[in-house]
Amino acid sequence: MEEVPGRLEKVRHSIARACVDFQRDLGDVSLVCVSKNFDAEAILPALRAGQRVFGENRVQEAATKWPALRAEFPDVELHLIGPLQSNKVELAIDVFDRIQTIDRLKIAAAIAEHSRKKNKLLPCFIQVNTGAESQKAGVSVEDLPALLNACRHDLGLNIEGLMCIPPFDRPVTPHFALLHRLARDLGLEKLSMGMSADFEQAIQLGATHIRVGSAIFGSR
Numbered sequence: 001m002e003e004v005p006g007r008l009e010k011v012r013h014s015i016a017r018a019c020v021d022f023q024r025d026l027g028d029v030s031l032v033c034v035s036k037n038f039d040a041e042a043i044l045p046a047l048r049a050g051q052r053v054f055g056e057n058r059v060q061e062a063a064t065k066w067p068a069l070r071a072e073f074p075d076v077e078l079h080l081i082g083p084l085q086s087n088k089v090e091l092a093i094d095v096f097d098r099i100q101t102i103d104r105l106k107i108a109a110a111i112a113e114h115s116r117k118k119n120k121l122l123p124c125f126i127q128v129n130t131g132a133e134s135q136k137a138g139v140s141v142e143d144l145p146a147l148l149n150a151c152r153h154d155l156g157l158n159i160e161g162l163m164c165i166p167p168f169d170r171p172v173t174p175h176f177a178l179l180h181r182l183a184r185d186l187g188l189e190k191l192s193m194g195m196s197a198d199f200e201q202a203i204q205l206g207a208t209h210i211r212v213g214s215a216i217f218g219s220r
């Protein structure tokens, strides 16, 4: 894990360059450092290097790792970027600061219910299955407006933006462009898209949150 600070610096440099190239404001692009499958020992160098926004894809794993790290770094902002099951919603609200993966009404309703009980309303994203892949999480493009409407008006959730994971074997830019257009049409400001291999393209197409794991921590 010696390499983490150097890799992080390289990623930050690439983000800054992409912002110049594509006329984006550096302050509008948040690096979500994806620490799934890495333990506290691996994460600490990133924290010591000043990184504060992290993403995890499993609720239980995050609940095990992060409370101790937070005690040391209270200004951490932790995002859930993996699928959420109803029975994990309550724990997720305790552990995370953002949920990026709302993709159906049942989960949205559970988040609303537990948020009320805990008096803790997390900003959330809706995950969109832009590639219409049967095995992938995310609401379909067709069902997105109704889900957003229910989240906002029936459930009172704070939906900030949209998130997508494009098909791994297809060009990413059409998916990033689609997510951008959907967010614009629906009046949503935030876009979580782009990973280690393609975050520059995501920045070009309007990403406000890029989720970068292996470029910082190495392969999992």
Ligand SMILES: *Cc1c(COP(=O)(O)O)cnc(C)c1O
Pocket: 034, 036, 057, 081, 082, 165, 195, 196, 197, 211, 212, 213, 214, 215
């Ligand atoms: C693992 C993961 C990432 C990070 O992927 P890398 O290719 O390692 O950068 C981003 N988003 C989600 C949803 C992930 O599960």
